[in-house]
Amino acid sequence: MSPTKQHTVIDSPYGPLTLVADGGVLCGLYMTDQRHRPAEETFGAHAEAPFVEAEEELEAYFAGELKDFSVQLRLHGTPFQRGVWDQLRKIPYGETRTYGELADALGNPGASRAVGLANGKNPIGIIVPCHRVVGADGSLTGYGGGLDRKQRLLDFERGTALF
Template identity: 50%
Template sequence: MSGVGPLYILSSKRGICGLFFGHRVEPSTLPKDNSRDRFLNQAEKELGEYFEGDREIFEVAIDARGSQFQRLVWRQLSAIPFGETRGYGEIAEKVENPKAVRAVGTANGANPVSIIVPCHRVIGKDGSLTGFGGGLEIKKKLLQHEGVLLEAI
């Protein structure tokens, strides 16, 4: 389904609450309820469209749980357009706390719904690829998929 290996998607009654890269998950730690629901079906469909090049914006409901600051950062991540990147400092300014660059990085790293909330679109101030829960190689693949030029990175 994806160009980055297996993905594990978790949902709650309110939306998608987790999206994890298969190589980073021990399957035995995931919930045993394999029932399908509308959020899982929609997320799977939208992710398939994303990887086929037919979707740039996700519409599936998200139930990402975190602190107020984390949720504020995640909303800013969701506002980064497909094919574009932002620096951690830019996100800090958007949340009206320009000195919170490290806190933005921490919130970015705590994003439980990678790809759907596009934390991969955040790069270092110098344009370098920085930490990503799926690993830097997957981050690079996602950005290349979106047409981001990475020669300088």
């Protein structure tokens, strides 16, 4: 465990969210029962201070008042993964893109599967909106937080959510 890591847990309409910071910068946002969720002991000590901005932005997002996050992020991953995660942040609120469209945007049209794998390992869900990626036919495909949550997040952003 890094001595610079800290975490907190906040409530959301989608269940508890664990926020993790490294050196005071958000590096993780995990849902309960999330695939690829790191072990709890890697999250560091419990703290509130590094998460004030992230919590405020998430609260505004869930209230329907924020569409673009500005909180500083520290994304730990390979250069390819970080490229995919950068593309995710470019998908507008309420819209979706396919894995193939993301691969095209990265200049590697044959990399749909690799894009999917990188998407699945996104360490900062919701803020880095991996829920906005769908299959080539528009169908919901894998989501680390579960397909029900993915559908609920998409419905929320489209203004059709029922909490």
